[in-house]
Amino acid sequence: MTPKANWSYPTAIRFGAGRIAELAEACVSCGVTRPLLVTDRGLASLEITRRALNVIDAAGLGRALFFEVDPNPTEANLETGLAVYRDGGHDGVIAFGGGSALDLGKMIAFMAGQVRPVWDFEDVDDWWTRADASAIAPVIAVPTTAGTGSEVGRASVLTNAVSHEKKIIFHPLVLPKIVIADPELTVGMPRAITAGTGMDAFAHCLEAYCSPHYHPMSQGIALEGMRLVAENLPKAYADGTDLSARAEMMSAAMMGATGFQKGLGAIHALSHPIGAVFGTHHGTTNAVVMRPVLRFNRPAIEDRLNRAADYLGIAGGFDGFYDHVGDLIDQLGIPGRLGDLGVTDPDIDALVASALADPSTGGNPVKMTAENTRALLLACL
Numbered sequence: 001m002t003p004k005a006n007w008s009y010p011t012a013i014r015f016g017a018g019r020i021a022e023l024a025e026a027c028v029s030c031g032v033t034r035p036l037l038v039t040d041r042g043l044a045s046l047e048i049t050r051r052a053l054n055v056i057d058a059a060g061l062g063r064a065l066f067f068e069v070d071p072n073p074t075e076a077n078l079e080t081g082l083a084v085y086r087d088g089g090h091d092g093v094i095a096f097g098g099g100s101a102l103d104l105g106k107m108i109a110f111m112a113g114q115v116r117p118v119w120d121f122e123d124v125d126d127w128w129t130r131a132d133a134s135a136i137a138p139v140i141a142v143p144t145t146a147g148t149g150s151e152v153g154r155a156s157v158l159t160n161a162v163s164h165e166k167k168i169i170f171h172p173l174v175l176p177k178i179v180i181a182d183p184e185l186t187v188g189m190p191r192a193i194t195a196g197t198g199m200d201a202f203a204h205c206l207e208a209y210c211s212p213h214y215h216p217m218s219q220g221i222a223l224e225g226m227r228l229v230a231e232n233l234p235k236a237y238a239d240g241t242d243l244s245a246r247a248e249m250m251s252a253a254m255m256g257a258t259g260f261q262k263g264l265g266a267i268h269a270l271s272h273p274i275g276a277v278f279g280t281h282h283g284t285t286n287a288v289v290m291r292p293v294l295r296f297n298r299p300a301i302e303d304r305l306n307r308a309a310d311y312l313g314i315a316g317g318f319d320g321f322y323d324h325v326g327d328l329i330d331q332l333g334i335p336g337r338l339g340d341l342g343v344t345d346p347d348i349d350a351l352v353a354s355a356l357a358d359p360s361t362g363g364n365p366v367k368m369t370a371e372n373t374r375a376l377l378l379a380c381l
Helices: 018-027 046-057 075-087 099-111 191-210 216-238 243-262 266-278 284-310 315-330 346-358 361-364 370-381
Strands: 012-015 037-038 090-099 139-143 155-160 165-170 178-180
Touching: 012 075, 012 139, 012 155, 012 243, 018 139, 018 178, 018 243, 018 370, 037 046, 037 075, 037 099, 075 099, 075 155, 090 099, 090 191, 099 139, 099 155, 165 266, 178 216, 178 284, 191 216, 191 243, 191 266, 191 284, 191 315, 216 243, 216 315, 266 284, 266 346, 266 361, 266 370, 284 315, 284 370, 346 361
Parallel strands: 012 178, 037 090, 090 139, 139 178
Antiparallel strands: 155 165
């Protein structure tokens, strides 16, 4: 049978060192004259943020800033940001930072003109069509980490503060109009964040590559993305000023987020509820559960990872790939068990139910059931 699929690929990307200087021009080209820069608390006072604000201020676009963004942003963060956006008469968002700031910035732009609650736009069936597309404000995305790839994504992850569930909110126009990918902005990342975000990019590429869905373009992008992470994450971790490694990691992050249009899987199905309940770092959680998920999926992915190992120059097929991943995780100082991240006395039944309800479950190569997902989760603990 001839394959049939729907494909969509990223936006305009301005890639290269020093390109943050083009931020004001990017705003103007998108018709934005009063941008709100959305970032997180940790970045708000740093020099890279002041530099970005100075660029837009010098162009007469103001220096409005919102930074009340939690590591796992919630609808409460969204409501506060929307009030600032509306009260300030803003007409666009600069989403500046890691995955949390990028996701919330995109949601502020998305929800600024909507009248329905945000949960009505969860990535379920065609719920995105409920949105008033004409009321979605433009987003200019500026990543300062190399992991989530949210800067080229059409969705955001938002944590329901009441149910402690992570929900994916989707709309095609959530995709930023312009991305400024300047590796100089990532040079100051702490080593632990470099490691966790880098493994998030690797998890995106790995799960996309292993997904059974048909998307050969994503397949190729995911494979090359894995190679870039495997070769450059150790360099960026060892020397945060290695601009070449930082640039390659920014590319890999965007490739992961592009690639996972093909699907994600059990790594994300587990890490989403764990992060929502225990507040763990998303990319680090992905890394901790990665090896148990590889073992879980081995019957369905061994041949595919044999080919990936060949491409990455790793001897030993699946076993060699598995050991290489383990060596990388250990080299980055990432713990081996969820308990080391503070996941203690979890409600196993609740986590299993949330994992099975997560959209990522549908892309896993091995069908996830209550029984095998419980066993998988226990293996991670």
